[in-house]
Each structure stands twice: as structure tokens, then as C-alpha cells.
Amino acid sequence: MRALQVQHNVRRFGAARLLSATNPKASARIAPIHLRNVDDPPEPAGAGWSKVTTRLAGICGSDLALIDGHASTYFEDFVSFPLIPGHEIVGELESGQRVVIEPVLGHAARGAEPPWDSAAPADGDDYAHLVRGHLKPGIQTGFCCSTGGGWAPWFWAHESQLHPVPDDISDETAVLVEPLAGSVHAALIATQHTNHHLTDTDSPIIAVLGAGTMGLGAIAAVRGALPNARIIAGARYPHQMRFAKGLGADVVAPGDELSRAVRRMSGAHRIGASLSSGAHATINAVGDSASIALSINITRPRGAAVVLGMPGDTKLDLTPLWHREVALLGAYTYGTEHIDGADVRTFDLALALAARIDAERLLSATYRLDEHVEALAHAASAGRRGAVKIAFDLREDH
Amino acid sequence: MPRPGFVLDVDRSTPPMLFWHGERFSLERLPADRSRVIYPAESFPGLEDPQSAIRDALENPLDMEPLRALLHADMKLTICFDDASLSLPKMRRPDSRQRIIEAVLDLAAEAGVDDVHIIAALGLHRRMHDYELRHVLGDRIFDAFAPNGTLYQHDAEDPENLAVLGETDHGEVLEINRRVADSDLVVYANVNQVAMDGGWKSLVTGVASYRCLSYHHNPESLQNTRSLMDRHHSALHHSIWRLGKVLRDSGPKVFQIESTINTDAFPSPFDFLSKREWEWTARDRMTYLATAKTLDRMPRRAARKIFHGIEAPYSMTGVYAGFTESVHERTLEDVYRQHIVEVEGQTDILTLGVPFISPYNPESIMNPILVMCMGLGYMFNMYRNKPLVREGGVIIMTHPTYRDFHPVHHPSYIDFFDEVLADTTDPAVMSDKWEKRYAEDEWYRHLYRTGNAYHGVHPFYAWYWGAHGQQWAGKVIIVGGDPTAVRRMGFTPASTMDDAFELASDVVGRSPSITHLHVPSVLVAEVT
Numbered sequence: 059m060r061a062l063q064v065q066h067n068v069r070r071f072g073a074a075r076l077l078s079a080t081n082p083k084a085s086a087r088i089a090p091i092h093l094r095n096v097d098d099p100p101e102p103a104g105a106g107w108s109k110v111t112t113r114l115a116g117i118c119g120s121d122l123a124l125i126d127g128h129a130s131t132y133f134e135d136f137v138s139f140p141l142i143p144g145h146e147i148v149g150e151l152e153s154g155q156r157v158v159i160e161p162v163l164g165h166a167a168r169g170a171e172p173p174w175d176s177a178a179p180a181d182g183d184d185y186a187h188l189v190r191g192h193l194k195p196g197i198q199t200g201f202c203c204s205t206g207g208g209w210a211p212w213f214w215a216h217e218s219q220l221h222p223v224p225d226d227i228s229d230e231t232a233v234l235v236e237p238l239a240g241s242v243h244a245a246l247i248a249t250q251h252t253n254h255h256l257t258d259t260d261s262p263i264i265a266v267l268g269a270g271t272m273g274l275g276a277i278a279a280v281r282g283a284l285p286n287a288r289i290i291a292g293a294r295y296p297h298q299m300r301f302a303k304g305l306g307a308d309v310v311a312p313g314d315e316l317s318r319a320v321r322r323m324s325g326a327h328r329i330g331a332s333l334s335s336g337a338h339a340t341i342n343a344v345g346d347s348a349s350i351a352l353s354i355n356i357t358r359p360r361g362a363a364v365v366l367g368m369p370g371d372t373k374l375d376l377t378p379l380w381h382r383e384v385a386l387l388g389a390y391t392y393g394t395e396h397i398d399g400a401d402v403r404t405f406d407l408a409l410a411l412a413a414r415i416d417a418e419r420l421l422s423a424t425y426r427l428d429e430h431v432e433a434l435a436h437a438a439s440a441g442r443r444g445a446v447k448i449a450f451d452l453r454e455d456h
Numbered sequence: 457m458p459r460p461g462f463v464l465d466v467d468r469s470t471p472p473m474l475f476w477h478g479e480r481f482s483l484e485r486l487p488a489d490r491s492r493v494i495y496p497a498e499s500f501p502g503l504e505d506p507q508s509a510i511r512d513a514l515e516n517p518l519d520m521e522p523l524r525a526l527l528h529a530d531m532k533l534t535i536c537f538d539d540a541s542l543s544l545p546k547m548r549r550p551d552s553r554q555r556i557i558e559a560v561l562d563l564a565a566e567a568g569v570d571d572v573h574i575i576a577a578l579g580l581h582r583r584m585h586d587y588e589l590r591h592v593l594g595d596r597i598f599d600a601f602a603p604n605g606t607l608y609q610h611d612a613e614d615p616e617n618l619a620v621l622g623e624t625d626h627g628e629v630l631e632i633n634r635r636v637a638d639s640d641l642v643v644y645a646n647v648n649q650v651a652m653d654g655g656w657k658s659l660v661t662g663v664a665s666y667r668c669l670s671y672h673h674n675p676e677s678l679q680n681t682r683s684l685m686d687r688h689h690s691a692l693h694h695s696i697w698r699l700g701k702v703l704r705d706s707g708p709k710v711f712q713i714e715s716t717i718n719t720d721a722f723p724s725p726f727d728f729l730s731k732r733e734w735e736w737t738a739r740d741r742m743t744y745l746a747t748a749k750t751l752d753r754m755p756r757r758a759a760r761k762i763f764h765g766i767e768a769p770y771s772m773t774g775v776y777a778g779f780t781e782s783v784h785e786r787t788l789e790d791v792y793r794q795h796i797v798e799v800e801g802q803t804d805i806l807t808l809g810v811p812f813i814s815p816y817n818p819e820s821i822m823n824p825i826l827v828m829c830m831g832l833g834y835m836f837n838m839y840r841n842k843p844l845v846r847e848g849g850v851i852i853m854t855h856p857t858y859r860d861f862h863p864v865h866h867p868s869y870i871d872f873f874d875e876v877l878a879d880t881t882d883p884a885v886m887s888d889k890w891e892k893r894y895a896e897d898e899w900y901r902h903l904y905r906t907g908n909a910y911h912g913v914h915p916f917y918a919w920y921w922g923a924h925g926q927q928w929a930g931k932v933i934i935v936g937g938d939p940t941a942v943r944r945m946g947f948t949p950a951s952t953m954d955d956a957f958e959l960a961s962d963v964v965g966r967s968p969s970i971t972h973l974h975v976p977s978v979l980v981a982e983v984t
Binding site for chain 1: 898
């Protein structure tokens, strides 16, 4: 089949990284990703594997980071090359059932013992299975050479990864479910941490930095989880500001004004770069050093800063973290959420959220696989070009 | 004899006119045969011996006993003085306030008065830096009073040190500094640079609380202030005078000392600023060119430092003392004598070159809100009878209107710009929706009380100051301003003066009449 394949080529990763800041298109051209004929991946060992035909597959920031060489070396041992990217996928089973993929290749997919009977792929406190079992290393579909990924006409998915898509949800909405699941997970971490510090009458302040897909999803998820929350969003571009407002932010400010906006809302004092108090929790959907530092400085002492956007090699003065006793929490992905004593799959919450907010409006453009240079360049400069989510559309290829 | 102010009709031989453009200048050619320029009178000569004029005023006050007779050993004497918002630019030492207060202190010492406090009447302005206090009061006063805590600055947010003296028949509560209220005698040392200053305004705003100021510093009062330079047609001044009556009837005895200054605002390197353009000598032209080019190439920060470092060679032109209202009437006569220029008829377009300074950014940055305040507040209000521009006409200002704020002096201005102006530019709406939150913000309160920040509510007041001009003009255009900042304030950006005239034609047609208010130097147009 013809698929977009990434090979491990350090020189090309380096060149792509250099070009990515100034010329996303040239970066996409030089990156070690090519549309080529690849051997069909053999069905992985073990039971429960299905062939999934790709309908839409989104381009995520982590995909871009991998392709343009920005991804942390931390992941080197958690991926296997050559790989076919694509983990934000709505596809179709041979039965005709449409599904979205929960891409984490968890215990069940790798033939390992799950941490508990109904565990989701990402649950548990031991990641050893990610590099063991009958699959090559790979944290998710799209990062593992054994399964293939969504930027191909088809790939292998395990039954533990499949979530049927109701008929009334369009492909364009469904392709947003995976990133929204990440947003929901981060929002729940933030709100649960916030709830520890609140009385019934308090109206918590949640700050969300970044208004790309994940940030916007986090705004919508917080609004759903905490209707009385006061949400302040940091957004750079006008369309992001409009979306942020529409999805439930009370105040939207450019990133450089966010600290002052949080100060005003919380009634805090400003002490140097920090606020004396601040947001009860902050969700960082940007992930760079400056934004993480800002998140800590605008989160009230003993609040939580949740890092949703994939961080890289980050340089950070942790003194404020230490002094403010802010909990800096990662929100990598999704799994089982514990809400009001019940266990709920994040993906089920994300499906509901995607339908509620009509997530289709966040899908700004689609491309064919042979237009991948344009697609990747568009995704790399989505904000500047007035876009949110870019995806590949393979429906005409079948 | 200085030549009086006059109106110049622009013809083809008229040279380009000097416009302030923040920390820079430009020369703009105004359309011939339909433009006019209003020039202020030349600067009046100063008093030959201001020291003896002050002593004479104290010995021969208006409608009060001589100061000497009001002083006695066991009394509580409080001396209040205008803060750093006056004069602009700051006057060369010795400042008039230093001369006045030293004379008062000499008499107090002769009378054996020990309990003397000196208070900077800054209202909701920022606290003065020590070097500013030294500049205004002189080293002798500063060194004698500051170390023992008897020279200090009014704190409008100190509930322990505020006292209510009564209420006007309009329900306005007079709440002022407790030390002032409890004094046997309050002496006020004023510098009256424009007609808006002085009178009851000195004490009723200078040592009042936020609550007390909010009775007149509000959109309704400012929109009905026609103009700030004409207290008899100013709702702001009417309220202040009502509160002044309460002070007179229920407060301490007040001995008001008002002084006037001439219009020598700039020292010799900047002589060309106060000359009429067609009278510029070759040397003036060279100086202008050299200055303008240097400023153009200089970082804004460096240019700002130069201008704020200027010490004006102002001279005292008069001094009166005694009962506040009597004193103020005499002061106003002097001020108007210097400032009034008779102007026939209104204009379609008023052009204003906005300088680097306003009363609210001494030693600081002229942020966008202050550009509005200076242009639509102060400069637009330089009239009596009716505004220079007709109702629905166009006001064109020149200023870079950079989005730049002094973080120490103007913290609430930054938020006001980001938050309030993003929501509304309507003074009444912002007053209802936003003012209280800013006025009561604990951080702003802390910075006002302990640092050098304007009060949290101050950007609102600065905005209200321009409310009448904003309401009156059909369009406001800023030439050379940062487009984002200009639009945020509800105004129209223009790249050049010709561009501005083109934009103005949408409102006033293709052949509008144009009037340029020549700045520097201060004038009040008596428009008939």
C-alpha cells in the first residue's frame, strides 16, 4: 500500500528541525517522511486484531514534533522505525462499523496482564509492556512499526483500542475525539485537584494556556466538568479567541496579557513575575519552557499546573514550584477516569464532548496523503493561518 | 511688552507649522485659505522680587487676617502643596512652592509654632519620589521635615486618617485627610498653571478620599463640564465648590496661597518651540532640524529622558493669599490675562500636536490613555464659551501613541487598556461596569499607598477627562499612532496629516475649515 512512512534519519531530522522555525514547508520536504509503497504489515500475534480502514487521520503536535526532530530523546526507546504516523483516527472495520481508535498500545494489545480487569490501554503504573510482548516498541498506534498508523489506507488495531462511532456523529467530529480525550483527561486532573481546595460556594479559577485543539478542548471540558468555574484562556490568534469564548472561556487574553488577567480575576497582588495567589489550576496546552514557567507563576500556592501540551527539552527555574508548592502534573493521555465514585472511560466522555460542542468546526482543512508537504506545513503553522486541526482524508482512496 | 495671542490665517506663504509628536516634532503644512493657527501670547515677564511679593501677600491677604496674626505657639498648622503634576515641565529651582512654604515656615517659627505638618496634596495621583519632593520643596524643608515624618504624602486609602466634615445639599460627602480636618489652620501652597487649577479644588481634591472624589470625577460631571478652564460652566467645579462650602463652614480655617507663572516652558536650546514659525531665524531652523533629526534617530527612551529632564525657566507672575474664593478670583484674572486669545467662530477640524507630557506622567511614559486625556481632556478644553471645533467636527491629534506603559507608575492603566478598553470606550458604561472593581483592587491599593503608583481608579478618571471631547467630536484621528492602540481607544489611525484630512472628509466634507492650536505655550480660546 502507499503510505506516509517515517524513517530514522538523524541528519534529516536535524535539517527539518532547523527549518521548522522559519519555513514549515521546507521542513516538511526535508523531513524523513515519504509517501511510498510499503509492505503490508503482517497481522500482529495474539487475538483481537482487526484491520481498520482509515477515513480521516488528524495531524497532532506530537506527530509534527517527531517529524521535524523536536521530539524528546526520551521517546527514542518507546518508538520503532520505520513507522507510519497517525493516531487521531476515525476508521472503518471490515464489518462497516465506524470506529475511533484509542491509540495507546496497552497491556491487552501486547498480550500482557492488565493492571485490573477493565483497565483501559493507558491505565496502570508500569510501562514495561510498552516495549515488550509481541509488538515492537511503541507507545501508540502511529509510533509502532508493527501496527502501522492512520496515515495509510489501513492499519492494525486491537479490540481494546476500538470505540464505535454512533451514526449521528460525523467523521469530521469523530476525528477530534482522540485529542479531545486528552483534553478531558487534563481537565479532570485540574478540576479534581481544584476541588480539594474549594468550599461549595467557591467559583474556581482555571487558566488554560494555548488555544489549539487541545487547549480549546480543555476549555470545553472544564466548562462541562465545573459549570461554575471562571475560565481564563490565553490565546494568540483572533480565531482562537473566538473559539475559546464560544467553548466557555469567561476571559480570553493574548498570552502576554494572561498573567494580568489572572491577577485581575483572582484579586491577587503581583510580586515580580509571580502572582501572590492566582488560578486554582492551570492547564498548559503549549508545553514550552516559557509557558510552563508562566503556568507555575499564575497558579496559586498549592494549586496545580497540568501540562497537557507535549513538552520537550525544557529549561525551567523550579524555585517558584518549590516555594509555591504547586503540583506540576503531566497529562499525557487518557484511560479510566474516576468520577463521583464511578469508573468512566475518557474516550466515552470525549465522544460525548465532541458531539456536544460540534467538534467538526475545529477541523479546518483536509488533505490527501500525496499532499502531505502542504498538509504538514499547514498544521505546523495552523494558528497563524487561522486553522485549528488539519487532517488527512483517505475516504476517496477506498 | 509681550505680544498678545492672535489668530493667523494660513495663506500660501505661511510656512509649515510645528506639531508636537510625543517626544518628537514634525512640521505640517496646513491647507491655505481655510486654515488658521491660534498662537498664544508671548510669555509675561516674571515678578522682579518674588520673595517680597510672597511676603507682601502674606501680610496683606484678601478677606482674611494676615498670616502672622493667625499663627500662635500651641496651634496645629498644616501646610499642603500641589504635587508633581504641576508644573509641566517641572520648574527650575527654586520652585514657587518652596518660596511660599519657606516664607510661611519663617512666620510660623517667629510665632513659635511647633506642630507643623507638610502634606503633598496628591489626591489619587502617584506618591512623589524623594527627589521630586526635594525639587519642589528644596533641601532645607525636606531635610527638616521628612526625617521626622512631618513631611508626607496624602493617602486617600487610609481610613484611620480620613475624616468626614459634612455633606453638601446634593448629598456629596466631604471626606478629607484627618490631619487637615483637625488642624487649627491649613495653608495651601499652589501653582496655578492653568485656569482649571486652584480655588477649592486644591484641598477638596488634593486631600480627599476616593469616595469624595467620585462625586465629581465621573462621566456625567465631565460631560457637563464646558469647559475645564471655565469653572462657572463646569459641573466638576460646581461640585467642588459645593464641597468647598462645606469645608469653609465645617472645616479648619484655610489660608490659600496661589501663585501664577508665565509660559516660559522651555530653556534656550528649545527657543524655537515658542516662536512663531515665520519668525524663525536661520539659526532657529538649524536648531529645529538638528533637534528633530537627532530625536528621530534616538531611542524613544533616551528622548523621553531628555525631555523629562528639562527644567522650565518659569517665572512667578503673581501671588495672592487669603480667603480661598477671593484669592482664586484674582488668580484667574491673571491666568486669563496671560492665556485668553479671542477666536471668532468654530472650526470643522481642530488639529492638536500632543506633547510628551501630561499632568499624569511626570518623569514617566505618556501611555495611550494619557494621550486621549491630554488631547480630548486638556487640549480640547482650552476654551471658554464654546469649543474651538464645532459639534460633530473632527479632532486630529499627532502622537506616536505607542502601547507603552510605566509599570511602576501606571499598573492599573495597563489592565484598563487590556481589559476595559477592549470591552468599551464609553465612559458611562465603564463607570458602571468596571470602575468599582479597579478602585477597590487590593493590589492597586497597595501600590498606590506604598509605592509610586497612581490609584487603581485613575485611568478611569483620565478617560473621563476626555469624555466631553469624545462626545463632542464626530471623529478623532491620531496621526502616526500605533494603529492597534489607536483603534482600541475607538479612534482612527492615520499615517500622515494629508491622510488624516482625507479620512476627515468623510465627516466634514472636502473643504473643511481647519484650526490648529499652537503648542507649546498655553492658551485658552475665547470662542465667539
